[in-house]
Amino acid sequence: MGGRFTSPTALADALAATAAGHRPVAGGTDLVVGTRQGKWSLPEDLVALDRIEELRGIEETSGGLRIGATTSHADLAGHPAIRKRWTAIADAASIVGSPATRHIGTLGGNLANASPAAETSGPLLCFDAQVEVRSTAGSRRIALADLFNGPGRTTVRSDELIVAVELSELAGVGSSYVRLEFRRQMEIAVVGATAVVSLDGAIVIDARIAITALAPTVRRVAVAEFALVGTDGGPDAAAEAGRLAAEAATPISDVRASLEYRRAMAAVVVRRAVTGAIARARGETIPIPASASLFGAR
Amino acid sequence: MTATLAPTLIRQDGRDKVTGSGRYAADLTVTGMLHGAFRVAEVPHARIRRLDTTAARALPGVYAIITAADVPEVRYGAFLKDRTIFARDVVRWEGELIAAVAAATPEIAAQAAALIEVDLEPLLAVTDLETATRPDAPLVHAEWATYEADENLVRDGNLASRSTIVKGDADGGMADAYIVVKDRYVADGSHAVPIEPRAILAEWQGDHVTIWSSTQVPFAARSGVAETLGMPQNQVRVIVPHLGGGFGAKCELGFEPQVAALAQTAGRPVKVVFSRREEFLLPDHRRERMILELETGVRRDGTIVARRAHLIIDNGAYSMDEPFLGQMAAMFAVGPYRIPNVDVSADVVYTNTQPSGSVRAPTGPTTCWALEQHHDVVAERLGLDPVEFRRRNLVHEGDTGPTGQVFERIGALETLEHAAAAIGWGRPLPDGEAIGIATGWWPSFPGASGANVTINADGSGTIVTGAQECGTGAVMALPILAAEVLGMRPDEFRILYQDTDAGPYDGGASGSQTTFNNGRAVIAAATEVREQLLDLAADLLEANRADLELIDGMARVKGSQTSSVSIADLASQAAGAGLLLGRGSGEPPPTPAVETANCVGRLGAESFAAPTFFTHAAHVKVDRDTGVVRVLEIAASHESGVVINPIGATGQIYGGVAMGIGQALSEGVLLSEDGRQRNPYLLDYKLQTVADVPPIHVDFVDAPSPTGGPKGLKGIAEPPCVPTPGAIANAIVRAAGSRVRELPMTPERVWRALASTNGEN
Ligand SMILES: Cc1cc2nc3c(=O)[nH]c(=O)nc-3n(C[C@H](O)[C@H](O)[C@H](O)COP(=O)(O)OP(=O)(O)OC[C@H]3O[C@@H](n4cnc5c(N)ncnc54)[C@H](O)[C@@H]3O)c2cc1C
Secondary structure, eight states, rough: OOOOOOOOOHHHHHHHHHTTEEESSSSOOOHHHHHHTTTTOOHHHEOTTOOOGHHHHEOOOOSEEETTTBBBHHHHOHHHHHHSSSHHHHHHHHTTHHHHHHHHHHHHHHHHHHHOOOHHHHHHHTTTTEEEEEETTTEEEEEGGTTTETTTTTTTTOOOEEEEEEEEEOOTTTEEEEEEOOSSSSSSSSSSEEEEEEETTTEEEEEEEEESSSSSOOOOEEEEEETTTTTOOOOHHHHHHHHHHHHHOOOOOOOSSSHHHHHHHHHHHHHHHHHHHHHHHHHHHOOHHHHHHHTTTO | OTOOSSSSSTTHHHHHHTTTOOBBBGGOOOOEEEEEEEEEEESSSSEEEEEEEEEHHHHHHHHEEGGGGSOOOBOOOOOOOOOOOOSSSOSSSSSSEEEEEEEEEHHHHOOOOHHHHEEEEEEEOOOOTTTSSSSOOSSOOOOOOOBBBBBTOOOOEEEEEEEEEESSEEEEHHHOOEEEEEEEEOOOOOOOOSOEEEEEEEEEEEEEEEEOOSSSSSHHHHHHHHHTTOOOGGEEEOEEEOOOOOOTTTTTTOOOHHHHHHHHHTTTTTEEOHHHHHHHHSSOOOOOEEEEEEEEOTTTTOOOOEHHHHHHHHEEESSSSSHHHHHHHHHHHHSSSSSSEEEEEEEEEEOSSSOOOOOOTTTTHHHHHHHHHHHHHHHHTTTTTTTHHHHHHHHHHHHTTTOOOOSOOOOHHHHHHHHHHTTTTOOOOOOEEEEEEEEEEEEEOOOOEEEEEEETTTTTTEEEOOOOSSSTTTTTHHHHHHHHTOOOOOEEEEEOOOOTTOOBBEEEEEOOOOOIIIHHHHHHHHHHHHHHHHHHHHHHHTGGGGGGGEETTEOOOOEESSEEEHHHHHHHHHHSOOOOOOEOOOOOOOOOOOTTTTOOOOSSSSSOEEEEEEEEEEEEEETTTEEEHHHHHHHEEESSSOOHHHHHHHHHHHHHHHHHHHOOOOOOOOOOTTBBBSSSTTSSSOOOOOOGOEEEEEEEEEOOOOTGGGGOOOOSSSGGSSSHHHHHHHHHHHSSSSOOEESSOOOHHHHHHHSSOOOOO
């Protein structure tokens, strides 16, 4: 008993703490809630990140965006540039939990927790996000595709902190993230899908499709992406991408849904995500969050 | 709403609850208090071979451990005395208590509970409702025949209770019918999920114990402690601080005897606070699982000639009020319809699962959900509009009910017309959207109840009542009734409530009975005070008593502006002499006469006293690719006799609808093969959130009941749960073309129903 809890304002102090084996806590919405659920016991020593100014906030850089690790989901969802140019991230951040969860839960926590159902991972993966991690020894960058090792596991070392996520601009893309939602708030992704597309006139010239909660980690589905490129991204093409993504998924059966239902729903959410991304690429309005806007879309 | 007395009532407990200054049981601490934890079976059925507490006792900080060996061997239960406060020899469900530990901290208590060595020999678990009563099924209670039981209970082995309703000649009716429709529905169990997990704190002083408990029924808790621990009721005091909801799950005896016995053994006060997980696993009140087989014969014109039904209801491992609820379910399987020939049976069967018990309108929503879908199937087969089908069959004043009770003034039909009109029945809707409708009924529960009313020396009023406030606001609204009798304002009264040593007996926050019964008691008590005030005023004003009225805080000669005296002045006079004290109970109204010659299992629900009638219409949108259903709008019309507190009554409808949507779409206990709960936590036991609750149009039909509560009112808290799932189910089939015969109608179940090729309705 008698663990230590520090709440530094300087990043250097936080890094010193993680170097000494203290576990970071940001919003605590995974760490503390998981403890109460009995998933793990609360780490002995904790270092809180919430008072470190330089870890929070969204900065527009020459080539794109730099998002501090402790930026909340609410801030992500409300940011004008994200809503306009990285719309799938806004779709995802705006449906995390409830208003309370979105105000206290952070981007860094969402990534470090490495849930296969984490909302922001799919969009960040499709946007080729780079994660900057730092320790007392220095910093390094990890491509989002290399961040996750498995459910709950990342390549971030225990002495390292995620300090920021960097996004570079993808010109003229449309994107959306769609999650299957049984109720309107406080959902967990039973299945989710991201699509990021570029059009040349009416034709899809680039497509990125990721599936969420359908494999041990969030992952892109190359076959579905290939199939979409060169099409008009219309209903048939979207459905075909959905069908291929569903085939590539490795869903499970549990209390939330059967494998069969999950696979069928993978096809639906991918189809809708593609539909939403195409529409946005064409300049049409699909209100954020796309999950709600595309409810019932056939 | 002719009898509306208080268009906007500010609740006395509102500010405390909203600001956090109010105290709940878990908030309390008393000097020397220890923390308690339970050790539970965690297996559904087993024989206890060995129970060893040595290692647990050795843990520093442990003060006491008790098991069945440390408490009197008393079997209890309302209708069937089949349970003990700790398991003896055999555990019969996963949440059954084996031992309780008192320790210096909650953590040590939990650790010690885990250290208790329990050697269990597994026994076959009974979980399937249909095979539970087969001769080859293992018995849940091998010694069932030795248990004391209500003399009207019909039982046999795993059959804990059978109730039947037989009227006319069902076979003959079916034979004469133009068509006969038969179908089957299956419902999972569900939970009440009060926001407050329960807490119990017990403190002994000498030979008497005070128990602070989050119970809906303090008097039942008191008598239960007295019965199980073998002490007189006047040595048990039960106090309920603010209660964070109950919805039925905190009815009947809870965990008060175990905590009291633990505190006695420890020689120190002990508090037990449940985790959310324990709140799912340990209480013996969850909504019953059911299988419903329904059969209806109709004439060509749509009038029903015969109803057969067989219901199988999960009692769980022990009997709380479920044996009685079987008879209620049988009444609901007939419904508020004119049916000359009826043959309904309801079997409540033992299984090795969590005991069932009253959860807001027990058996009501499930049975209504099945019956009202069944009725839509019948209407469809006849090519009749669902509203028209109900219009032709609903009961009217003067009709007889399932057991021959004659209906007095009622408004069943009006609720149908009003709900249909409010939702815009028949209007065109976008693809994937539709409206469904369901009608139901629910009894009032007349019973004994008491209250005292006093006027203090300064003219302020105090109501001391045994009634329990579970959050509905029913107790908070009692001043409306006292104020009317005494010509005062509701806010001039303070209410002292939920302390068994302070207020007279009341049945508690159950059966939607508070205003019905305790309202009557408060009026009776206030009327005594009124007589005392009039006596004083007549003397003082030298007026004829019969010419006086109490109005605006004064006693005055009717019509006179000058000849008056304030109630405060009268009260200050009385303070020096005969005090202004009223006590009341009043005579509960009678229950209707019935003919039940051919019925068995008469347990008190064979007639419905002052029944309420209601119709809900639901407008939904179905996502046909995913099976997800969103409720867009609900119209709710209720005939509750009269409504005296519209803000409270409307609030009950909002809450009941929200709870009903949950039962309809997302709330269900998932059981493993051997009867254990697979989703005892809120992430996967999905409640509806505030964002899921649609606009609700509320309408009340006035039909004061001659045998109702005050002013002819009826109960209102439970009914709004009842027709909501049925209305949603009927909307789903109209929107998507397939009928979902499993409850809850989860997205995956809706999806499967839509996908099944024989998607007949
Ligand atoms: C009611 C509720 C609903 C939820 N709904 C959703 C949902 O819809 N979608 C979803 O994706 N998630 C959901 N979550 C999970 C959670 O809110 C999110 O994952 C959130 O983003 C976690 O952020 P946090 O700051 O609270 O993390 P914390 O709990 O503080 O930390 C989580 C983990 O990350 C580590 N960590 C935190 N910050 C850093 C850092 N900068 N560097 C390195 N390691 C770090 C911690 O040590 C810990 O292991 C929900 C949670 C709750 C309680």
